[in-house]
Amino acid sequence: MTASESETIRLARSPQGWLADYENALVASGLGEISRQVILEDARYIADQAAFDAADSRWHASRVRTGAVMGAVQSGKTASMIGVVARSLDNGVNVVVVLAGTQVSLWQQSLNRIQAQLDGGARPMLRRLFLPNPDTIGAERRAGPAAAYGVAEGQARRALERGRPIIFVAMKQVDHLLHLGQVLHKTIYPAAEAAGVPVRLLVVDDEADDSSVADDGVPWGVGDLDEYKQIPRRIVDLWEARNEPGRTVSGNVFATYVAYTATPQANFLQDPQNPLSPRDFVASLRTPGPRGGVEPRELTYRVEEGLTGWYTGADVFYGALANVLCVAERPGRREPLDVQADRPTVANGTPNGIDVDEIVDATRAFLVASAIRLSRSPDRLGPASARPRTFPSRDDAVRGVAAVSSMLIHPSSAMESHFEVAARLQSWWDGPSGEPGAGVLSDLLDDETAWLPWLESFQASRDAVASGVDDFGAVSGRRHVPAWDEVKHLIETEIVPGTSVAVVNSDPNADERPSYEPSYDGACWHAPRNHSTIFVSGNVMSRGLTLEGLLTTLFTRRSSAPLADTQMQMQRWFGYRGAYIDLCRVFLSRAQLELFTRYADADHALRSQVLAAMQSSGVLPDFTVLQGHAFQATGKISGLTGKQLRPGSRPFVRHLNPPGETDDNVALVAEFFLGRSATGNVSGDRRGLVSLDTLSLLECADLLDQLRYHDHAAVAAEADRWRAAERQVSLSRGDPEFPLYRAPASSGLSEELGSRSPYAIAAYLRLWSACLDRNVRGLLTDDTPPQRWSLLNLDMKRANQPRFRIGVRFGAAPPVKAGPFAALGEAMRLEVRPMARRSHATGELAAEWGSRKPTDSGYVGDDLFDATVLGLNFAVHPDGSRMEGAPGLVLFHLVHREAGDGIAVGLSIPSGGPDHTEAVSPARRRGTPYAE
Numbered sequence: 001m002t003a004s005e006s007e008t009i010r011l012a013r014s015p016q017g018w019l020a021d022y023e024n025a026l027v028a029s030g031l032g033e034i035s036r037q038v039i040l041e042d043a044r045y046i047a048d049q050a051a052f053d054a055a056d057s058r059w060h061a062s063r064v065r066t067g068a069v070m071g072a073v074q075s076g077k078t079a080s081m082i083g084v085v086a087r088s089l090d091n092g093v094n095v096v097v098v099l100a101g102t103q104v105s106l107w108q109q110s111l112n113r114i115q116a117q118l119d120g121g122a123r124p125m126l127r128r129l130f131l132p133n134p135d136t137i138g139a140e141r142r143a144g145p146a147a148a149y150g151v152a153e154g155q156a157r158r159a160l161e162r163g164r165p166i167i168f169v170a171m172k173q174v175d176h177l178l179h180l181g182q183v184l185h186k187t188i189y190p191a192a193e194a195a196g197v198p199v200r201l202l203v204v205d206d207e208a209d210d211s212s213v214a215d216d217g218v219p220w221g222v223g224d225l226d227e228y229k230q231i232p233r234r235i236v237d238l239w240e241a242r243n244e245p246g247r248t249v250s251g252n253v254f255a256t257y258v259a260y261t262a263t264p265q266a267n268f269l270q271d272p273q274n275p276l277s278p279r280d281f282v283a284s285l286r287t288p289g290p291r292g293g294v295e296p297r298e299l300t301y302r303v304e305e306g307l308t309g310w311y312t313g314a315d316v317f318y319g320a321l322a323n324v325l326c327v328a329e330r331p332g333r334r335e336p337l338d339v340q341a342d343r344p345t346v347a348n349g350t351p352n353g354i355d356v357d358e359i360v361d362a363t364r365a366f367l368v369a370s371a372i373r374l375s376r377s378p379d380r381l382g383p384a385s386a387r388p389r390t391f392p393s394r395d396d397a398v399r400g401v402a403a404v405s406s407m408l409i410h411p412s413s414a415m416e417s418h419f420e421v422a423a424r425l426q427s428w429w430d431g432p433s434g435e436p437g438a439g440v441l442s443d444l445l446d447d448e449t450a451w452l453p454w455l456e457s458f459q460a461s462r463d464a465v466a467s468g469v470d471d472f473g474a475v476s477g478r479r480h481v482p483a484w485d486e487v488k489h490l491i492e493t494e495i496v497p498g499t500s501v502a503v504v505n506s507d508p509n510a511d512e513r514p515s516y517e518p519s520y521d522g523a524c525w526h527a528p529r530n531h532s533t534i535f536v537s538g539n540v541m542s543r544g545l546t547l548e549g550l551l552t553t554l555f556t557r558r559s560s561a562p563l564a565d566t567q568m569q570m571q572r573w574f575g576y577r578g579a580y581i582d583l584c585r586v587f588l589s590r591a592q593l594e595l596f597t598r599y600a601d602a603d604h605a606l607r608s609q610v611l612a613a614m615q616s617s618g619v620l621p622d623f624t625v626l627q628g629h630a631f632q633a634t635g636k637i638s639g640l641t642g643k644q645l646r647p648g649s650r651p652f653v654r655h656l657n658p659p660g661e662t663d664d665n666v667a668l669v670a671e672f673f674l675g676r677s678a679t680g681n682v683s684g685d686r687r688g689l690v691s692l693d694t695l696s697l698l699e700c701a702d703l704l705d706q707l708r709y710h711d712h713a714a715v716a717a718e719a720d721r722w723r724a725a726e727r728q729v730s731l732s733r734g735d736p737e738f739p740l741y742r743a744p745a746s747s748g749l750s751e752e753l754g755s756r757s758p759y760a761i762a763a764y765l766r767l768w769s770a771c772l773d774r775n776v777r778g779l780l781t782d783d784t785p786p787q788r789w790s791l792l793n794l795d796m797k798r799a800n801q802p803r804f805r806i807g808v809r810f811g812a813a814p815p816v817k818a819g820p821f822a823a824l825g826e827a828m829r830l831e832v833r834p835m836a837r838r839s840h841a842t843g844e845l846a847a848e849w850g851s852r853k854p855t856d857s858g859y860v861g862d863d864l865f866d867a868t869v870l871g872l873n874f875a876v877h878p879d880g881s882r883m884e885g886a887p888g889l890v891l892f893h894l895v896h897r898e899a900g901d902g903i904a905v906g907l908s909i910p911s912g913g914p915d916h917t918e919a920v921s922p923a924r925r926r927g928t929p930y931a932e
Contacts, residue, residue: 017086017089017090018085018086018087018089018090018118018121019040019043019044019083019086019087019090021086021118021120021121022040022082022083022086022117022118022120023036023040024120025116025117025118025120026039026040026079026117029117031079032288032303032304032305032309033304034288034294034301034302034303034304035288035303035309037294038286038288038294038301039076039079039080039083040083041294042080042083042283042285042286043080043083043084043086043087044087045283045614046067046069046080046084046087046258046281046283047083047084047087047088047091048087048091049067049280049281049283050065050067050084050088050202050256050258050281051065051088051091051093051200051202051254051256052065052254053091053092053200054198054200054254059254061247062246062247062248063247063248063251063253063254063255064239064240064247064248064254064255064256064257064275065255065256065257065279065280065281066256066257066258066259066275066276066277066278066279066280067256067257067258067259067278067279067280067281067282067283068208068258068259068260068261068264068267068268068278068282068283069084069258069259069260069261069282069283069284069285070261070262070264070282070283070284070285070606070607070610071260071261071262071285072262072285072287072311072313072574072603073262073263073313073568073569073571073574074262074313074546074571074572074574074575075262075285075287075311075313075574075575076311076576077206077260077261077262077285078110078113078114078206080260080285081098081114081204081206081260082113082114082117082118084204084258085098085114085118085167085202085204086118088202089165092200093165093200093201093202093256094160094163094165094166094192094197094199094200095165095166095168095184095188095199095200095201095202096165096166096167096168096201096202096203096204097168097170097180097201097202097203097204097238098110098114098167098168098169098170098204098206099170099171099172099177099203099204099205099206099208099212099235100114100169100170100171100172100206101171101172101206101207102171102172102173102207102210102211104171105513105545106545107169107170107171107172108134110169110206111132111134111169112134114169115130115134115169118167126164127164128159128164128165128166128167129151129155129156129159129164129165129166129167130167130169131148131149131150131151131166131167131168131169132147132148132149132168132169144175144179145171145173145175145176145178145179145180146179148176148179149168149170149176149179149180149183150183151166151183151187151188152187153187153190153191153194154191156187156188156191156192157191157192157194157195160191160192160195160197161195161197166188168180172205172206172207172210172211172212172231173231174230174231174234177231177234177235177237177238178234178237180238181234181237181238184201184238184239185241185249189249189250189252189253192252192253193250193252198252198253198254199252199253199254200254200256201238201239201253201254201255201256202255202256202258203235203238203239203255203256203257203258204258204260205235205257205258205259205260205276206260207260207261207543208259208260208261208264208267208276209259209261209263209264209265209266209267209565209634209636210261210543211229211231211232212231212232212235212259212267212276213229213232213266213267213270213274213276213636213637214229214232214233214270214271214274214276215229215638219271219273219923220271220273220274220275232274232275232276235257235276236275236276238255239253239255240275257275257276259276259278262568262569263564263565263566263568263569263634264606265564265565265606265625265633265634265636265919266565266634266636266637268606268623268625269625269633269634269637269640269919269921270636270637270921270923271921271923272923273923278620279620280620281620282610282613282614282620282623283610283614284299284607284610284611284614286298286299286300286301287299287300287301287310287311287313288300288301288302288303288305288309288310288311289301289302289310289311289315290302290310290315296615297611297614297615298611299604299607299608299611300315306578307465307578307581308578308579309576309578310576310578311574311575311576312574312575312576312577312578312581312584313571313574313575313600314571314574314596314597314599314600314603314604315600316581317571317573317574317584317586317596318593318596318597318600320468321461321464321465321581322593322597323464324457324460324461324464324582325461325581325584325585325586326585326586326588326593327362327365327585327586327587327588328588328589328590328593356424356428358554358556358587359409359421359424359425359428359554360428360443361450361587362407362409362552362554362585362587363407363425363428363429363440363534363552364443364450364451364454365454365457365552365585365587366405366407366534366551366552366585367440367491367495367496367499368451368454368455368458368487368491369405369454369458369551369552369583369584369585370405370491370495370499370532370551371486371487371488371490371491371494371495372458372480372481372482372487372583373402373403373405373549373551373580373583374402374405374490374494374495375480375482375486375487375490376479376480377402377403380399380400380401380402380403381400381401381402381527382402382490382493382494382495382498383402383405383494383495383497383498383499383527383531383532384493384494384495384496384497384498385494385498386400386401386402386498386527386531387498387527387531389526389527390524390525390526391518391524391525391526392524392525393525394518394520394525396525397518397525397526397527398518401518401527401528401531402531403549403580404516404528404530404531404532404548404549405531405532405549405551406514406530406532406533406534406535406547406548406549406550406551407533407534407535407550407551407552407553407554408534408535408536408537408541408547408550408552408553408554408555408572408573409421409425409534409535409536409537409553409554410537410538410541410553410554410555410556410557410570410572411536411538411554411556411557412538412556412557413538413539413557414538415505415506415507415510415538417538418503418505418507418510418536418537418538419503419507419509419536421536422501422502422503422536425501425534425536426501427439428440428443429501436497437496437497437499440491440496441492441496444488444491444492448488451488452484455481455484455487457585458481458582458583459481461581461582461583462479462481462582464582465479465581465582466479479582495532498531498532499532499533499534500530500532500533500534501533501534501536502514502530502533502534502535502536503535503536503537504535504536504537504540504541505537505538505539505540506539506540512529513545514530514533514535514545514547514548515528515529515530516528516530516548516549530548535547538557541570541572542566542569542570542572543569545572546572546575547572549580550572550573550575550577550584551580551583551584551585552584552585552586552587553572553573553585553586553587553588554587555570555586555587555588555592556587556588556589557570558589558591558592561631561632561635562595562630562631562632563631563632563633563634563635564599564602564627564631564632564633564634565633565634565636566634566635567595567596567599567631568596568599568603571596573586595630595631597788598628598630598631598788599631600777601626601777601778601779601788601790602625602626602627602628602633602778602916604777604778605624605626605728605777605778605916606623606624606625606626608727608728608730609621609623609624609724609727609728610623611727612727621720621723621724622717622720622721622724623724624721624724624725624728624918625918625919626778626916626917626918626919627640627642627917627918627919628780628917629786629917632919633919634919637921638922639921639922640919640920640921641919641920642917642918642919642920643917643918643919643920644755644915644916644917644918645725645764645767645779645914645915645916645917645918646764646782646909646913646914646915647755647756647760647761647764647907647909648755648909649879649881649882649908649909649911650848650849650863650881650906650907650908650909651755651756651761651906651907651909652756652848652849652904652905652906652907653753653756653757653758653761653904653905653906654756654844654845654846654847654848654904655709655712655751655753655756655757655844655904656839656843656844656845656895656897656902656903656904657709657710657843657902657903658710658711658843659843659897659898659899659900659902660899660900661710661900663900663901663902663903664708665707665708665709665902665903666819666820666821666894666901666902666903667819667820668706668707668708668903669808669892669894669903670819670820670821670823670824671820672691672703672806673689673691673808673824673828674820674823674824674827676691676692676693677824677827677828678827680692681693682828683869683870684807684828684830684869685830685869686810686830686831686833687809687810687865687868687869688807688808688809688810688865688869688891689807689808689828689869690805690806690807690865690866690869690870691805691806691807692805692870694803694804694805694887695803695804695805695806695890696769696803696804697765697766697768697769697801697802697803697804698736698737698765698766698769699804700762700765700804700806700888700890701761701762701763701765701766701769702762703806703890704758704759704761704762704765704890704905705742705743705758705759705762707758707903707905708744711750711751712750712751712753712757713743713744713745713746713747713750714741714743714744714745714746714750714759715743715746715750715752715753715757717752718741718743718752718754718757718759718760718763719741719743721741721918722739722740722741722760722763722767723739723740723741725740725763725767726738726739726740728776728777728778728779729767729770729771729774729776729779730774730776731770735770736769737766737767737769737770740763740766740767740770741759741760741762741763742759742762742763743757743759758905761907764913767914768801768913768914769801771789771797771914772794772797772798772801773794773798774794775789775790775791775792775794776789776790776914777789777790778916779914779915779916780914780915780916781911781912781913781914781915782911782912782913782914782915783884783911783912786915789914797912800884800885800912801912802882802885802886802887802888802909802910802912803887803888804887804888804889804890804907805866805887805888805889805890806889806890806891806892807865807866807869807889807890807891807892808891808892808893808894809835809850809862809865809891809892809893809894810832810833810834810835810894811833811834811835811836811837811894811896812833812835812836813833813834813835813836813896814833814834814896815831815832815833816832816833816834816894816901819901821834821894821901832894833896834894834895834896834901835850835893835894835895835896836896837893837895837896837904839895839897843897843902845895845904848906849861849862849863849906850862861880862891862893862906863880863881863889863891863906863908864876864880864889864908865889865891866887866889866891872887874886874887877911881908881910881911882908882909882910882911883910883911883912884910884911884912885910885912886910887910888907888908888909888910889907889908890905890906890907891905891906891907891908892904892905893905893906
């Protein structure tokens with residue numbers, strides 16, 4: 001390289017670097033100072049965790065690092081991705097691949113934005129190679145992906161020699177990945193070898209749960225490679241050779257894969273052996289909201305702009321403002337708007353159970369909201385006035401035209417239903433005459449009483465926002481709701497004449513994708529094509545595309561087997577809508593609202609775990625992904641099952657110490673009752689003993705943790721599980737319940753008992769105690785139907801918390817002649833006979849609780865032993881389990897064995913405790929370790 005060329009490269013580079021140039025781009029975008037600071041801080045954290053210098057000892061033998069970044073639906077993940085790329089380039093990464101969408105429109109959208117905001121420095125052509133050229137995307141689509149990513153080896157070698165990074169923004173499609181992989185292997189890697197520089201490859205995968213998760217039906221590394229899903233296989237091909245799997249193609253290539261998604265359930269649940277499974281780092285992106293600061297890191301951070309600068313997601317729509325934003329009941333009428341998926345089509349209805357009345361009611365809400373929003377910008381042109389106007393510049397068009405307003409009707413995934421719904425809407429819109437808008441204007445004139453409740457509804461939501469200043473931040477005085485006459489006039493003159501109906505799906509007959517930018521015809525500028533639009537759509541609106549100015553959503557889609565990650569992506573009403581949040585409405589059934597709310601709680605629980613993992617060091621935990629009785633976490637992983645947090649109403653530990661070995665548990669139980677016999681705190685007979693005093697949840701947990709086994713102790717999977725619960729409940733070292741799981745350390749291989757382990761049961765009791773002071777999101781009660789723990793009256797839960805009596809059950813085996821129970825028998829003046837219970841060759845009991853005997857009031861068994869011995873009466877459920885408020889029972893069983901008696905234990909736990917359902921994949925049920 002000549003001195004002149006060197007000077008040219010130096011001048012092209014920003015003296016402050018790529019991230020500093022990106023910060024300038026964020027400033028130019030109008031983003032607030034605190035939000036900019038958070039985006040940049042998060043970018044530094046992720047990039048510094050992701051890609052190390054080639055000489056760094058932290059690289060695995062595979063020379064590959066993988067991680068995941070969890071965003072939120074429509075929260076601005078692309079801004080973080082660009083920041084991570086910029087910081088990585090500053091850190092010396094010299095080849096970047098951004099996988100930007102599975103559709104051409106999303107790919108092109110991301111390509112243009114990345115180039116615009118990443119290339120903020122002077123003379124960008126001299127500081128990097130950027131492929132493909134955004135100006136030639138149209139030509140690329142005709143020529144094929146080979147031309148899009150093609151680069152000469154000499155050009156690549158010179159760029160790498162001179163420190164000019166090579167940046168690819170690729171479509172996540174099999175052919176595109178195939179050709180990109182060929183360019184990397186045949187051109188880029190040889191060029192780097194020739195230049196004498198290592199390849200530091202960063203692959204950023206946008207929407208990484210979409211197509212990038214391998215099929216767990218075929219374990220990775222087993223069988224024919226063609227059996228795998230092709231997109232994840234092609235992604236791995238970017239850095240790996242198929243004849244040498246498990247490491248990069250050469251010792252000169254160091255690769256980092258970063259999975260970005262708002263719904264990472266499948267990414268975390270996939271087989272850890274899959275090469276794209278996150279193994280090295282994770283991050284949770286923060287969003288602007290009501291509380292939090294830049295440091296310490298929290299899920300949200302407060303911004304000076306107040307509500308107008310917030311991310312309006314689940315905490316707004318299903319939390320503080322749920323009663324006014326989510327319409328499960330129409331204003332002015334008492335009956336619920338409850339759309340059922342299996343309801344047949346009615347006479348005036350459309351497919352999938354949505355009828356014209358529902359469409360009309362939601363459309364009225366949209367038109368009223370649009371008029372109110374337009375009234376707040378009196379100096380700008382409405383959609384009807386703006387349509388014929390021309391503007392000399394783009395800036396004039398932006399300044400002169402009122403903000404975009406949209407409505408979305410999401411009836412189902414079936415494309416034919418989209419056209420049917422649009423036709424029904426258009427028929428009402430135009431009326432019998434067929435004149436555009438005549439039907440709406442007639443309805444406005446003839447049925448004004450159906451419109452007025454919406455004006456009142458928006459007044460109520462305006463007041464709800466205004467009254468929550470402390471929570472929502474400063475409220476602008478422009479949140480004005482005009483009188484009905486003004487609203488009606490704007491609907492008649494601006495909104496209805498300027499509003500169109502569009503069907504957006506993958507059908508060739510559908511309308512074009514939404515366009516919210518001013519358009520240029522070669523001579524002058526025009527208002528956005530979709531200035532005011534009612535969209536009817538389905539899956540195509542479920543990922544990637546943002547509906548600007550979305551005021552009203554009619555969501556009637558239902559599923560008999562809902563999937564959390566799929567339905568979460570459909571929440572197009574999320575985003576940055578604080579400036580007009582009081583005008584937003586989501587129409588949906590009560591059942592769907594409950595599902596969305598529970599998805600949000602499960603999402604919060606997972607996000608909290610990821611945040612905690614960021615603040616710790618060492619190996620990543622096995623994250624707990626929640627699902628529910630009515631929904632699965634994801635459909636992308638086959639064979640998912642649910643694992644309850646609660647060990648059940650009557651858990652029983654059948655595990656016994658090996659015969660002939662010293663059994664400390666026998667002594668533990670005998671000593672417990674010997675101590676109480678001295679104070680008269682024990683009652684019983686030949687059947688057994690029961691303590692008259694009771695133990696708290698924590699005291700009961702401590703007693704269970706004193707049990708000791710020769711072949712069962714701490715289990716790594718259980719430890720991970722309860723650490724995840726600690727993060728969900730926000731337990732810290734100062735809390736008496738911390739840590740939840742206190743199993744003794746194992747000196748060797750420990751048999752895993754799962755919820756049948758006394759240590760796991762003890763952890764659950766501690767969790768219950770911790771939850772009595774916390775409205776924990778993601779937890780439910782064990783009632784039928786379950787209640788959200790975050791909404792409970794904790795004073796009542798504390799009053800009804802169980803206290804446990806401790807019992808020991810005797811039987812009909814030969815009397816105990818020596819040892820601690822013989823001493824107990826003498827103290828109690830009774831003959832102690834162990835139970836004669838059948839056991840397996842392993843020594844584990846063959847059955848759990850003993851037989852149940854009929855009584856006048858039902859069946860009574862050992863799980864109600866305290867009630868039988870002490871003559872107690874307390875409420876039980878029809879299945880005999882104890883109701884909330886009843887005492888609990890810990891019943892030890894003294895089991896006869898020729899080589900020495902043993903101890904088993906069962907608990908009768910009242911209802912009312914916390915619970916959740918953890919999604920468990922087949923690979924993680926097998927306990928597969930992370931691959932190296």
